[in-house]
Amino acid sequence: MLEAIQLKKTYGDYDALKGLDLKVEPGDIYCLLGANGAGKTTTINLFLNFINPTSGTAKVCGIDVTAQPLETKKLLAYIPEQVMLYGNLTALENLRYFARLGGHDYTQAEYQAFLERCGLQSGAYAQRVRQFSKGMRQKVGVAIALAKQAKALLLDEPTSGLDPKASNEFSELLIQLKGEGASILMATHDLFRAKQTGTRIGIMREGRMMQELGTEDVSHADIERIYLEHMHGDAGRYAA
Amino acid sequence: MLKLIISHEARQIARTGALWAILALLVGAIVFAAWSGGRSINRQVEGAQAAETFEDGLRNHMRKETEDYEAKVIAEGGEYQFASVRHSPGSGPPQGTNAGAVGAETSKYVTLPPTGLAALSVGQSDIQLNYLPVSMATTLDVTKNLELENPVNLATGSFDIAFVVIFLLPIFILAMSYDLLSSEKERGTLAMILAHPISIRELMASKIISRAAVLLTVVLGFGIIALLTVGTGLDTADTWVRFGLWMIATLLYSMFWFALAVLVNVYGKNSASNGTVLAGIWLILVVIVPQLVSMLATTIYPAPSRMELTIAAREAQTEAEKNFMAKLDEYYYDHLEFVPEGDEKAMDFLTLAQANNNSIEKAVRPLYDNFQAQLNKQEELVQRFQYVSPAIMMQLALNEVSGTSANRYEHFLNQVYVFHDDWKEYFGTKFLQRYPLKPADYEDFPAFSYEEEPFTAVMARLMPSLLGMLILFLSVVLVPFLALRNYQVAAR
């Protein structure tokens, strides 16, 4: 479970996050929507303890991330917008290294199974990842997350730039993980996929949660309309 | 967990081509430095031997003549006489009976024996000869082959292993660690790693340990190879103690550069700017500051040049020749007890030469002493200011450890002066007494043997440099260690 309680983050005199409340239950895929600069990445970074909150608390499975960062990181998996790997190591070597960092080790066959499950072509397993396309790297990133057997996933625009097929496979993987009881928080700009894959949607603006929806209750068109309504107020913001 | 990251880092290092290139460069430099240092020391040792053999040959020849002469006197009867220059060559007693001739025309070479590590840090011995000819000539003549130069000139030092350690080893260390953290940041792998249960301190510690292991292997490996190839006296404890100290100094110096790289990584922006900053610091600390300190020393305590000393000697000589009678009187005045009875003042060439030398020595000695005093002050100043740059501390430490420091050389020179006086006293007295040297007297000529300073004296001079480097390291390492507590991964 992921929980944000009155989470605030201030950079200098700029409030990036203005008291965010958020809860992602096991079996939830929570999609964070919002314009660029809304504070989605900031939220995810706070859960990862990459930055310290100005005030408020972020909890993973009930554990405060600032108090016990190493404990909470055992429970988390993270897939950034750009999965970055060691270019001079192969896909398998990268996977193995990160898996072991997470405290797991598997057989070579199991590692290959992870990569296969993420849809990486088998010819690439033993290749150095330096020449990998973004999509291929994302797939290794997903394999790393799988190998970690995390209770909660933090995904920051994980599918941006993936081809539709890969994107689709990714969504299916998420749904599988959801079925296994993971709590998934995903920042995305893809309203369509949010509706399709997500169980809940949160629309953020300027560091605030504007509205939360269950994807069951609304149509694609509704989501788009509500989203744009919230963004609309933005039009005047920089004009002055 | 540490072990995992360390082996990962080791693999990363091993797969960095540039490091292999620098390592190859370092190997090449060390091989060349070992060869050049070894050659420099060999040249000294051989030079000393050749000079000594030559001078001993001259003396042996004289001795041989006195033996023949003695045998002849015994066979034919008569008095064993002193050769004065009035005798025409070929007849009469040989020159070997004349203490003035033996003491002035042959020299005794005195040698500062190199320590086992001398070839590793040639230091002063490149500019200050380790063997000097002691005769009845003036101090200036004895030391005339000394390059009387600024005592601590890093840049003009010879290409020895100390040079490689001081100049090139930091480059290897910086190349290995300038992007310690920044590369992970730029690659984006830092966030990937720190999403795992690893603290940034653990990560840094692993990175440092893996690199330290590489470095230790390199330093120890090269150190031992260098010692085995150009070190001497490997069967003596002294050499190994010195080698241990050499290693300690090298490790302290390396640790400083390491800590500096970590510091810059914690506060730095990207790898490129880290590299620039570190290269700049290297330039300042290794090249510029030592030059400045050395300039400061020579500016505050200027020493007269060798030229000035020579000119002063010439003037004294001309002066002496102008009124040699007065000088002769003065000489006899200094050696009152030997004034010949009656009006038999010796007017021979040797006496005049001695009188001359004496007056030159008197005129030049204050200048020379002042010169040495200035050099000592320069050295003191450098020692006092060594703390501004680890490179200076390191140079002083390595010279000290290798027995090529200015201080040990001074210790040697002081013994040479004493021996020089003994020599002049011995031969001068016998000469004035017109005492004919017998072959047996050749055994009793003053002999020189360098008395090594106590090791505690070496340690006392070494300690400030070592402690200075330790403190510098600790202060540099403490800052990032504390700063890492609040490291913000996503900070921009």
Ligand SMILES: Nc1ncnc2c1ncn2[C@@H]1O[C@H](COP(=O)(O)OP(=O)(O)OP(=O)(O)O)[C@@H](O)[C@H]1O
């Ligand atoms: N280190 C930082 N220093 C100053 N301001 C920052 C910093 N990090 C983020 N911000 C600001 O905080 C705000 C929120 O940024 P954030 O990255 O969370 O947005 P986002 O919702 O992820 O946007 P995007 O859709 O573009 O990824 C932005 O206005 C950004 O400029």
Ligand SMILES: [Mg+2]
């Ligand atoms: Mg973002």
